[in-house]
Ligand SMILES: Cc1ncc(C[n+]2csc(CCOP(=O)(O)OP(=O)(O)O)c2C)c(N)n1
């Protein structure tokens with residue numbers, strides 16, 4: 001492992017996109033935004049030429065969390081909301097692995113919302129993709145933390161009463177070292193952002209606006225309201241990133257914020273290990289003798 | 291009872307803020323270093339600072355098994371200590387107390403110490419506890435120089451107060467020597483040590499056991515009384531190239547540990563009741579996706595927040611059955627501080643070999659007490675490794691969850707070319723991909739369950755799945771688990787001394803139960819006592835359910851002995867419960883065999899007379 005850049009992995013053979021695909025056909029509805037994420041991610045893997053055996057993907061529960069089954073990498077499909085803790089364990093357990101966490105907005109921002117600030121402040125080297133469809137797809141259309149106020153669903157027949165969460169503003173205020181937004185309608189741009197995230201040493205959160213065509217089709221809406229970040233945006237400027245995340249007219253796409261210099265958790269662990277030196281059980285017993 | 295002249299119980303009571311625990315802890319260590327065996331017990335106040343605390347040490351010339359029922363020596367630093375503790379004193383106990391306390395005029399042997407006055411003279415009011423420590427050193431005729439070394443070592447971080455405290459210690463020693471030159475009634479003579487001993491808490495024993503088992507990853511969240519395990523590993527794990535992470539909650543703890551184990555590490559977490567409740571969903575994931583995991587649960591009294599600093603054995607059912615669906619796991623129950631060390635090694639062996647979660651049940655009393663114990667040797671078996679597939683195994687149609695009668699299948703991990711698979715929380719086929727066919731589900735349930743049966747067979751060949759002692763084949767028995775063993779052992783010595791044949795068994799694996807050993811044990815019994823520290827008698831109920839056929843057929847009676855007070859069993863509680871059982875059984879026997887009753891009554895009368903005359907030496 002190259003200690004300066006933990007993501008550097010040795011590549012044996014040139015990979016093709018199909019190499020990363022598993023034998024399992026996605027269970028998603030035709031037109032679901034998550035297909036685009038799968039395509040973009042496989043392309044990003046290919047462009048970076050990552051060895052399949054050095055990739056591990058952890059997910060929670062939901063339509064989007066079915067993701068790892070469709071990839072021919074190591075994967076763990078765990079519990080609702082717990083993709084980040086799983087990914088943290090994998091990364092610290094085997095730091096040379098490229099570790100991803102994936103899931104939906106319900107999974108990540110509702111039941112699992114408590115894990116994001118801690119992944120961010122630790123700066124564990126994980127790429128976290130949240131496929132945000134502003135609805136609970138798997139459980140058939142209940143409101144999610146990012147549903148706009150007032151939408152009517154079976155679980156909210158008189159309209160939802162809560163204001164939606166602003167995931168990017170939240171993540172920026174947690175001081176995550178990489179924050180970005182993509183849209184399933186723009187696969188090429190998404191591929192570029194995912195490549196940057198995979199190469200970023202530290203915790204990267206990418207919100208992908210990934211419509212649920214079955215329960216809350218927002219394709220048309222997003223085509224209208226999304227747009228690139230201003231050309232002069234400086235991704236090292238967190239305050240500017242926050243202002244852009246609060247923009248109510250345009251949903252900007254791209255890398256809002258990145259701090260590539262910040263130290264990575266697994267490096268700090270290595271430092272502590274080096275600092276403590278070696279010890280044997282025998283030495284510990286020796287100290288306890290009476 | 292175990293020769294009472296050979297053990298002495300010293301109890302220290304005082305304000306939490308005035309160094310009571312420091313006094314108890316230092317005295318315990320100094321005694322241990324002098325060659326005595328020790329066994330300590332402490333209470334914690336609910337308050338963060340201050341509050342009345344108690345620290346008890348039982349000193350012995352031989353192995354000490356419990357903290358003892360009654361105190362021989364009470365060190366009362368304040369009035370409250372006398373109020374709280376005086377009912378637990380033996381006859382003619384020694385009272386070492388602050389001279390100005392108001393004690394009743396009569397009773398016990400008095401050793402007032404003018405600690406407050408001396409502290410004032412020294413201009414060091416915080417040194418009271420060291421003045422008492424010095425006095426204790428004199429009373430027990432322990433070497434001051436050696437003691438000073440221990441204090442220097444233990445208190446090295448308290449630079450400003452160290453010399454002042456040592457001055458207080460010496461003054462206390464001299465004061466006691468001059469005031470009480472006569473021999474102290476409870477001094478013990480240390481015997482020459484025959485084996486190497488260490489002084490260890492149950493929590494440290496678990497941490498060291500984990501290191502011995504090759505633990506590489508720990509994720510945890512602070513909770514009394516499990517935190518000391520995390521703190522101990524925080525210190526040592528990096529030196530063994532391991533990683534310890536304090537995470538945001540217990541859900542993150544178990545899931546991070548599962549992640550690390552998935553990545554190929556030997557991983558663990560530790561918690562207590564409320565945390566175990568939060569971890570149950572994760573436990574099911576480890577069981578379903580077949581991921582090795584060691585989960586220590588240091589039991590405290592519940593339900594809910596309950597008595598956070600007090601002991602209990604109330605989490606047995608949660609450990610055995612907690613979770614939705616049928617999620618196989620192993621449950622181990624160490625029964626002494628030393629056993630905590632070994633059971634951790636076995637826990638990692640079982641987790642890795644069977645790719646399953648293993649719960650190790652300790653409790654507050656066992657985790658926080660100090661004990662002198664022989665230096666642990668090598669474990670009787672293990673450490674077993676997980677089956678990581680070879681390149682050949684991977685080349686020929688690798689199936690992560692391949693079905694087998696044994697239930698164990700090869701587990702690759704990230705970094706191994708050709709081993710890529712999906713660890714699934716959904717029901718899955720042999721490759722790990724989601725599959726919900728009725729047959730697949732039934733078959734995979736069978737695969738996972740088979741691992742427990744394989745382990746049951748393997749474990750029955752291992753020696754240490756249960757501990758059995760006493761009069762082989764006796765009609766009266768005790769079945770227990772965990773930290774109650776010490777009290778049971780000492781009570782049995784006393785029962786045996788009454789001429790009543792009695793035998794006990796303590797299983798160390800509660801899941802799978804060592805059925806053969808248990809059935810062999812119960813088959814000779816007429817009546818069995820099941821002592822445990824919980825309200826509903828969980829273990830007793832489990833025994834009744836599991837062995838109802840044998841119990842019914844052989845007409846064996848189960849007697850529950852339940853206690854849920856937050857404190858361990860006293861020896862006499864086990865003794866009394868057993869004697870009540872014996873008496874009731876004799877009564878039943880008398881009813882069944884009317885014509886023999888007269889002869890029997892005579893025998894009983896003689897026995898009762900003997901018992902009466904032997905009472906009184908049960909102190910200690
Ligand atoms: C502990 C727990 N609670 C509830 C559920 C039920 N559940 C499954 S998926 C889901 C929500 C999924 O929504 P989201 O994370 O947004 O993903 P999507 O399906 O929209 O991709 C819920 C509530 C569960 N599996 N586990």
Ligand code: SF4
Nearest residue numbers: 029032063137212213
């Ligand atoms: S229900 Fe919605 S989120 Fe789920 S697969 Fe269908 S379109 Fe996608």
